[in-house]
Amino acid sequence: xxxxRSTVCAPALTVAGRRAEARLVRRPGVPHFxxxxxxxxxxxxxxxxxxxxxxxxxxxxxHPRVPLAGRTVDSERVESERERAQAVKxxxxxxxxxxxxxxxxxxxxxTTVSASTVAVKINRALPETVCVTHPHGFGHLGEELExxxxxxxxxxxxxxxxxxxxxxxxxxxxxxxLVAEHLRDSGQVVETLSVxxxxxxxxxxxxxxxxxxKLLKEAAGSKRELVDVSELVMGTQCGGxxxxxxxxxxxxxxxxxxxxxxxxxxxxxxxxxxxxGAEHILARRAASDEVANAIWEITxxxxxSIKLMGVDVxxxxxxxxxxxxxxxxxxxxxxxxxxxxxxxxxxxVVRYAERPSQTGLVIMDGxxxxxxxxxxxxxxxxxxxxxTTGTGVPFGSPIAPVIKVSTNxxxxxxxxxxxxxxxxxxxxxxxxxxxxGEQICKEIIDVASGKLTRAEVLGHDEFAIHTLHPTI
Numbered sequence: 001x002x003x004x005r006s007t008v009c010a011p012a013l014t015v016a017g018r019r020a021e022a023r024l025v026r027r028p029g030v031p032h033f034x035x036x037x038x039x040x041x042x043x044x045x046x047x048x049x050x051x052x053x054x055x056x057x058x059x060x061x062x063h064p065r066v067p068l069a070g071r072t073v074d075s076e077r078v079e080s081e082r083e084r085a086q087a088v089k090x091x092x093x094x095x096x097x098x099x100x101x102x103x104x105x106x107x108x109x110x111t112t113v114s115a116s117t118v119a120v121k122i123n124r125a126l127p128e129t130v131c132v133t134h135p136h137g138f139g140h141l142g143e144e145l146e147x148x149x150x151x152x153x154x155x156x157x158x159x160x161x162x163x164x165x166x167x168x169x170x171x172x173x174x175x176x177x178l179v180a181e182h183l184r185d186s187g188q189v190v191e192t193l194s195v196x197x198x199x200x201x202x203x204x205x206x207x208x209x210x211x212x213x214k215l216l217k218e219a220a221g222s223k224r225e226l227v228d229v230s231e232l233v234m235g236t237q238c239g240g241x242x243x244x245x246x247x248x249x250x251x252x253x254x255x256x257x258x259x260x261x262x263x264x265x266x267x268x269x270x271x272x273x274x275x276x277g278a279e280h281i282l283a284r285r286a287a288s289d290e291v292a293n294a295i296w297e298i299t300x301x302x303x304x305s306i307k308l309m310g311v312d313v314x315x316x317x318x319x320x321x322x323x324x325x326x327x328x329x330x331x332x333x334x335x336x337x338x339x340x341x342x343x344x345x346x347x348x349v350v351r352y353a354e355r356p357s358q359t360g361l362v363i364m365d366g367x368x369x370x371x372x373x374x375x376x377x378x379x380x381x382x383x384x385x386x387x388t389t390g391t392g393v394p395f396g397s398p399i400a401p402v403i404k405v406s407t408n409x410x411x412x413x414x415x416x417x418x419x420x421x422x423x424x425x426x427x428x429x430x431x432x433x434x435x436x437g438e439q440i441c442k443e444i445i446d447v448a449s450g451k452l453t454r455a456e457v458l459g460h461d462e463f464a465i466h467t468l469h470p471t472i
Contacts, residue, residue, distance in 0.1 A: 088263055091224040091449040092231060092383075097187025099159035100231040102383040102448040104222050105130050105399050106215045107164045108208070109156050111179050112137025112172040118195050119167045122208040129165075129212050130398045132463040137174045139471030149174060151353040151465045153182040154379030156190070160399045162219035163189035165211050167204070170194040191215060224450065230264030230359070232448060234384055235377030235400075236340045237271065239370045240391030242407055246336025248436070249388035249407040249423035255437030256386065256444060257342035257361065266359045268382055269341035270366035270373045272302045277331030278338050282363070287345040294349035298365045340388055352466055353379035371395055372466035374402065384447060386440065392418045396460030401453040403443055418454050 093101040108131040110119040116133040123131035140148050156164045156179065164183065166176035176192035183190045191211040198204035236253060238245060257267040275282060279299040286292035347360035353376045356362045366376040370393060374385050378400045385400055387393075390407040392415025406412035409424030421443055425431040447453055 088229040088445070089226050090229055090232070090445050092227045093159070093162070093222045094225055094227065095159055095162075095187070099381075100227050100383070101159035101162070102232075102401065102450075103160040103399060104162050104219055105160055106212060106219050107131070107156060107161045107399060108212060109152070109164055109166055110134070110137070111152060111166055111168040111174050111176050114138075114169045114172070115167040115195055118193075118201055118204045118208060121201070121205045122165070122167070122212055125205070125209050126212050126216065128216055130461065132398050132461070134463065134465055136465060136467075136471075137168075137172045140173055141469075141472060144467070144469045144471070145173060147352065147468050148465065149179065149182070150351070151376065151379050152179050153186075154353040154355065154381070155375065155399070155465075157183050157186050157188045158378055158381065158383070158399055160383055161188070162222055163191070163215035165191045165193060165208060165215060167193045167195065167208060170196040189215065189218060228264070229260065229445070229448075232260060232265040232383060232444070233268065233356075233381045234260060234265065234386055234444065235268045235270070235364075235374060235380070235382035236386050236388075237370060237373055237377075238274075238337055238340055238388040239393045240389045241333060241336060242390030244407040244424070244427060245388060245390055246332075246339055247407075248426045248433075249390075249405045250336055250339040252423045252426065252433055252436040253340045253386055253388055253405060253440055254342035255434065256440040257340070258344055259437070259441050260444070261342065261344040261360050264359060266356060266362060266381075267341060267344075268356070268362050268364050268377045268380060269338070270364040270377055271337060271368045272298050272363075272365055273306070273368040274334050274337040275299050275363075276303055276334055277329075278334040281335075282338060282346060285343075285346050287347045287360075291346055291349055295346070295363065298349060298363070302365075340386075350380060352376045355381050367466050369464070369466065371462045371464040374400075374462075375464055376466055384444065386444065388423070389419075391415070394418050394455075394458075394460060395462040396453070396455030396458070398461040398463055401447050402455045402460075403440070403447055403453055404455065405440060417458065420454050 093104050106129045108119045108122050108129050110116045113135050123129050168176040180190045180192050193208045195204040198207050283292040283295045344361040347358040349363045352366045366373045385402045388405045392411050396402045404419045405421040406419045412422040423436050
């Protein structure tokens with residue numbers, strides 16, 4: 001099997017003012033062009049492999065440690081980068097339980113849908129707080145009940161939350177005290193409020209304002225300190241993917257993930273449905289047989305659950321927006337999607353909203369739904385999210401900054417107010433993959449230290465918990 005260090009790109013591409021010499025590689029219905037030697041290294045590496053039928057395919061690096069831009073790995077350079085990485089720090093909020101936040105929110109959280117109005121009223125009276133609403137809290141059984149409690153507890157216990165006011169009704173399955181018990185065990189500052197015990201909405205709102213003011217006063221005492229970047233947990237997500245996702249934004253984010261992992265931090269990838277067709281590649285990168293088996297199990301379970309609905313995901317993906325962006329098959333979409341996690345070994349597979357016990361690159365068993373996936377990774381402890389997009393999807397999070405990276409310059413200029421980094425400059429020939437990866441790294445540190453993302457400035461605070469089963 002021969003590996004060609006060439007780059008897949010569009011026909012008649014001009015890079016840095018030079019027209020690329022291209023050679024056509026035939027694939028049923030899809031032309032691919034290989035750049036000449038003079039263009040190599042200008043775009044991310046995609047290995048091109050000889051297939052038994054004489055056709056060639058592009059895919060992820062043959063070995064997880066192959067340099068993405070085709071460069072030779074020099075042991076001295078790796079060692080110098082390792083020494084430099086040890087000095088990387090950011091300004092975060094140390095918590096009394098040992099975690100570090102990148103934001104200092106007081107969260108008003110209803111544990112059941114019937115308490116949502118009171119939670120919103122408290123938030124409106126004290127806009128310095130943040131508040132979410134959701135349709136859950138009733139009718140959850142068995143695995144679904146455990147799943148909901150874990151998601152609520154994890155989200156409220158995220159290091160970005162200095163303190164949380166839990167609001168409930170007092171009669172539902174998931175009560176404030178139930179969630180508070182788990183939070184107190186983890187060292188979170190928490191107050192609870194029952195609408196029923198307070199005597200109704202008006203009295204509960206007044207009492208809740210008192211509780212929230214107390215939490216705000218305590219949070220005001222938290223100050224940023226210089227902490228090691230190894231304290232960071234970053235979730236990664238891609239949405240509105242197009243044919244450039246695998247060429248620009250995802251591999252650039254992958255470089256940033258590799259850098260974070262090399263510095264002792266943690267990166268989380270999810271969207272299991274978008275690992276189908278690429279699960280064998282992820283399994284090869286597992287740090288142990290146990291992790292490899294877990295990867296096979298969650299991908300098989302995801303495909304089986306989709307088939308139970310009478311749908312063949314391999315025949316219905318990619319979606320209309322992906323097709324409009326140039327993607328043709330689920331496998332092509334998945335090969336691009338997994339690149340955002342970089343090339344590090346995968347150290348652990350966790351359930352939705354479960355906190356990793358290992359650092360490094362972690363897979364969370366979560367959905368492809370952007371907001372549900374992000375909520376799960378934040379509940380798993382991610383203090384920030386890095387999100388690549390070909391369309392500039394407008395969303396954020398109530399408690400965690402979402403850094404958005406555009407795959408192409410057209411979307412970046414069209415949706416400028418929503419996007420933080422433009423990886424389209426790689427394809428434009430205005431910058432290199434490595435340089436954009438470094439730009440994302442810098443953005444991560446700056447945002448972790450207090451810089452507001454575009455989503456935060458615009459007030460995007462979308463929140464949704466993934467459901468496993470229908471409620472009764």
